[in-house]
Amino acid sequence: MKKVLNGMIIGLIVLLLAACGSAQANETLTAQDVYERAKEASSKLKQVRTTVVYEDFWRTTVPDERMSVKYEMTSDAQLQPDLFKQRVNVNQLGEKSWQADVYKMNDRLFIKKDGESEMEEAVSGSMTELFGTMIAAVNPTLDFTIFESFADDFELEKIDYGYRLKLTLSREQYKEFRKQMLAEVTEEALAEIEDEYPLINKFEMEISIDGLTYFVSNFKMTLDTTAYSTTKIDGNSHRVKQKINAGYSRFNDVETVNLPAAVQEAAVQ
Numbered sequence: 228m229k230k231v232l233n234g235m236i237i238g239l240i241v242l243l244l245a246a247c248g249s250a251q252a253n254e255t256l257t258a259q260d261v262y263e264r265a266k267e268a269s270s271k272l273k274q275v276r277t278t279v280v281y282e283d284f285w286r287t288t289v290p291d292e293r294m295s296v297k298y299e300m301t302s303d304a305q306l307q308p309d310l311f312k313q314r315v316n317v318n319q320l321g322e323k324s325w326q327a328d329v330y331k332m333n334d335r336l337f338i339k340k341d342g343e344s345e346m347e348e349a350v351s352g353s354m355t356e357l358f359g360t361m362i363a364a365v366n367p368t369l370d371f372t373i374f375e376s377f378a379d380d381f382e383l384e385k386i387d388y389g390y391r392l393k394l395t396l397s398r399e400q401y402k403e404f405r406k407q408m409l410a411e412v413t414e415e416a417l418a419e420i421e422d423e424y425p426l427i428n429k430f431e432m433e434i435s436i437d438g439l440t441y442f443v444s445n446f447k448m449t450l451d452t453t454a455y456s457t458t459k460i461d462g463n464s465h466r467v468k469q470k471i472n473a474g475y476s477r478f479n480d481v482e483t484v485n486l487p488a489a490v491q492e493a494a495v496q
Contacts, residue, residue, distance in 0.1 A: 389438030
C-alpha cells in the first residue's frame with residue numbers, strides 16, 4: 228500500500244512540475260513586457276564584454292563637404308564599481324588610421340593612442356566626448372533611456388534563443404530621436420532639427436535579447452536619411468548614413484578588469 232501511495236505522490240509531483248513548466252513555456256509576452264524585463268536585467272548587470280562596429284557617413288551639398296569614419300571597438304567592463312578597458316581602431320576618410328586604448332575608472336576617462344607616450348583625459352569623463360553620442364549609447368551597455376519615447380512602438384519577434392525587438396521610426400519620431408542624441412542641447416541645435424525636412428530612406432533598430440536572462444545580446448541600427456532645409460533657399464541638403472552593430476557577451480563572467488598603474492594613479496589625483 229505504501230508503495231502505491233508513494234508512486235501516486237511522485238506521479239502527482241511530476242504532473243505539477245510539468246504543468247508549471249508548460250505554463251512558463253506558454254507565457255505570452257508583449258514587446259513592452261520584454262522591453263521592461265531587458266531594461267531591468269541591464270540595470271543589474273555587473274560585468275560584460277562588448278564589441279562595437281560603427282560606420283558614420285555624412286555629406287552636405289552647400290558647402291560640398293563629406294565625412295566618413297569607421298570605429299571598431301572591443302571592451303571589458305566591470306560596472307559595479309565602474310571599471311572599463313577598451314581597444315579602439317579608427318579609420319577616417321582622408322586621415323591616417325589610428326589605434327588606442329581607453330580606460331575608465333569611476334567618473335575618470337583616459338585615452339592613450341598607440342605611438343604616444345602620454346595619456347589624455349576626457350574632461351567630461353564621458354564616451355561622448357571621445358566618440359560621440361551614438362557610441363556612448365551602446366558602450367559598454369545599451370542605454371535604454373534613448374528608447375523611452377518609443378517604448379510602445381516596438382514589435383516583438385521570437386527567435387531561437389529568445390526575442391528580438393524591432394523599431395522603425397516615423398519622420399517626427401526621427402526628429403525626436405535626433406534631439407535625444409544631441410551631445411549638447413542648445414536652442415540653436417534644436418532649431419536646426421526643427422528646420423529640416425528629413426526623407427527617411429531607411430531607419431531600423433533591432434535589440435536581440437536572451438530568453439532566459441533577458442540580457443541584451445545584440446543591438447543593430449541602420450540609418451539612411453536625406454534632410455532638406457525648409458528655410459534656406461540655397462538647395463542645401465544633408466545626407467546621413469549610419470550603421471552600428473554592438474554585440475554583448477560574457478555576462479557577469481569577465482576576468483577582473485586590471486587597469487595600468489598610471490591610470491589608477493591619475494584617477495585618484
